[in-house]
Amino acid sequence: MALRRVSDWECPLQPIRRHSAITREAEQRAWQWCREFLAGAWRLVKADELEVSPVSGGLSSLLFRCCLPEHIPSVGDEPREVLLRVYGAILQGVDSLVLESVMFAILAERCLGPRLYGVFPEGRLEQFIPSRALRSHELQDPEKSAVIAIKMARFHYMEMPFTKEPTWLFGTMDQYIRKIKRLPPSDVPKVNLLEKYQLEKEIDYLRWALGPEALPPHVLPAEKGKHLGKGFPGRPYTNPLPWHPPKEGLFPAIYAPLPQSWRSPGREKWPSGTSVKFLESTPSPVVFCHNDIQEGNILLLSNPKTSAPLDKLMLIDFEYSSYNYRGFDIGNHFCEWIYNYDHNEWPFFQALTENYPSQEQQLHFIRNYLSEIQRNVTPSPEGQAQLEKEMLVEVNRFALASHIFWGLWSILQDALSTIEFGYLEYAQSRFQGYFKLKESLAPF
Structure with missing residues (x-):
């Protein structure tokens, strides 16, 4: 099933219902993670300026597209948009979480998957790939x-x-x-x-x-x-x-x-x-x-x-x-x-x-x-x-x-x-x- 994702961590964001809007708390957490792990222009954007929108398709992970506003110029080669994945239901252990992150990084290095920008207990930041x-x-x-x-x-x-x-x-x-x-x-x-x-x-x-x-x-x-x-x-x-x-x-x-x-x-x-x-x-x-x-x-x-x-x-x-x-x-x-x-x-x-x-x-x-x-x-x-x-x-x-x-x-x-x-x-x-x-x- 699409985007099955499980972990031993409680999700800090409210799960997305169909046709629902992202919460203010979700936007705040997304801004904190992007600021901490992406640096560059991401450290210049204010919490209320970050563009965060839900990405549909997940049945266990919560997915968000995070974008820098146009008026914030790039500082270096940092990405201007990323995919934030927040882990969902409690099905697998911390060991599985670590192994999956290692696997994701290896496959990214081999050009077989999206790039990995940051990993944290509640989820990770990935390359946003224009696609469907x-x-x-x-x-x-x-x-x-x-x-x-x-x-x-x-x-x-x-x-x-x-x-x-x-x-x-x-x-x-x-x-x-x-x-x-x-x-x-x-x-x-x-x-x-x-x-x-x-x-x-x-x-x-x-x-x-x-x-x-x-x-x-x-x-x-x-x-x-x-x-x-x-x-x-x-x-x-x-x-x-x-x-x-x-x-x-x-x-x-x-x-x-x-x-x-x-x-x-x-x-x-x-x-x-x-x-x-x-x-x-x-x-x-x-x-x-x-x-x-x-x-x-x-x-x-x-x-x-x-x-x-x-x-x-x-x-x-x-x-x-x-x-x-x-x-x-x-x-x-x-x-x-x-x-x-x-x-x-x-x-x-x-x-x-x-x-x-x-x-x-x-x-x-x-x-x-x-x-x-x-x-x-x-x-x-x-x-x-x-x-x-x-x-x-x-x-x-x-x-x-x-x-x-x-x-x-x-x-x-x-x-x-x-x-x-x-x-x-x-x-x-x-x-x-x-x-x-x-x-x-x-x-x-």
Whole structure:
């Protein structure tokens, strides 16, 4: 969902309701932060002269555009406008806040995101980039979809100074479950959703099926666990300042056909219960994932460096980025094709299940993704077809985890956020999407 942002800090500004104006207190705090961190002409402007306006699109962060008035001349090379991001609901800890700030700074230095001007406990100051977020229907545009696939592949190719263990997905869902169980009695309906959908059992199923222990032995280069954080083994990392394409090709073991002996003999039937190796034949490399590539986190730049399609789009909002399974990042993106967050009536979103990408649209995305990863390697037509087939299975099965992850997130947001949005309705939509997708994948 657009601009999901969470922290352990209380927000000093009143959350923005739809169609509401910024408060005087908010303007005062914005002026203090800009004056302190930007210096130059920002130290000359008076509090009542600073131009501060809300930026729409956030469902958990509060966003403000701060501008110097025209009559205040620049002193040096300080920016004349910035984006102020104020953290919202209490969902993540201080450690996550620090890691996200480090990540943001690294990506900015690599020209892969906005510049960072200041960090403080309540939020940060970022480069304001003239642009607009994509609309959900634009994800279906073939040219834009190809660009997103290539940018995702490049993102996956990065090496970052964070743990390479893929613990983020299930660790965060465990944290959400614990927090939901600790909600006060007034929030019983939210807690009841856990029982209604038997979410803990479903998470245990996914944990067992998707975790590193579920990967087949042939995926591991030498001993169990060495694949973690290797991304696409066999290709040395090149620090993209700016992006440099990969020099080598695919690691054969990641994409090799699975041994027949390792496949479940009865997978053509869907057994009762959840303790089934539904995803056991779904190896997925662990790479640095964005984990939230949806329309609100993709900017269409107003003034791109060139007219090339790749320069027109920019990925933003890396607060959920971590080493994770590649299948989750792509499957999550496909799930977001369904959801329109620009709906102006309650619950302020639409779930258009018919917009889930068709096999043809998924293959278009996958082929562009693989073209960036393969580069100088040209598989045989049979080999390429096998890669595409296996990747289709991989991303659609990992999409299951996306539904549960953001459903749990939304239950907590309903308890903590004052932003006007149908969080409980959204949570139930995601859980229903999970079971519908799970049923549709049963024959595979």
